[in-house]
Amino acid sequence: MKGWPRADWLRLFAIGYVALDSLHFIDHLRQGRILTPQVYVAGTAGLVGSVLVLALVLRRHPVAPLAATVFGALAGLGVFAAHIMPNWYYLSDSYLPLQLDLFSWIVAVSVIVDAAALALVGASMLRADRKQLTPT
Numbered sequence: 001m002k003g004w005p006r007a008d009w010l011r012l013f014a015i016g017y018v019a020l021d022s023l024h025f026i027d028h029l030r031q032g033r034i035l036t037p038q039v040y041v042a043g044t045a046g047l048v049g050s051v052l053v054l055a056l057v058l059r060r061h062p063v064a065p066l067a068a069t070v071f072g073a074l075a076g077l078g079v080f081a082a083h084i085m086p087n088w089y090y091l092s093d094s095y096l097p098l099q100l101d102l103f104s105w106i107v108a109v110s111v112i113v114d115a116a117a118l119a120l121v122g123a124s125m126l127r128a129d130r131k132q133l134t135p136t
Contacts, residue, residue, distance in 0.1 A: 009117075010064065010125065013072075013114055013117045017054075017114045017115060020114050021050055024043075024079075025047060031104060042078065046079075049071055065125035065126050070122075072115045072119030073115075076115030079108060079112050079115065
């Protein structure tokens with residue numbers, strides 16, 4: 001992360017997540033599949049959550065790194081569990097049996113990677129803040 005301050009990386013990944021998750025939503029429409037109500041509600045909640053995190057990040061709110069860390073970890077795990085894992089619970093929408101095209105896979109994996117990056121940068125900012133508060 002040399003060259004850019006952590007806040008710039010956090011902003012980049014927060015904007016990226018909203019953009020990628022929106023593209024992911026559009027891709028679901030393109031696929032023409034009907035989602036279960038549970039998957040639809042979880043996906044919508046994730047998109048709303050990402051917009052809230054983005055608002056905190058853009059406003060440079062002190063809680064933004066914590067929100068990004070928690071949201072990024074939960075969103076990344078949630079999208080992974082829903083799309084990459086085999087169907088195993090009511091929030092599953094596994095891509096494995098669907099024979100989807102490469103675009104759908106790239107978008108889903110990109111959402112997961114961006115969420116992980118968001119969580120890692122947020123955690124890095126929290127750690128740096130804690131180090132500044134610790135007396136030497």
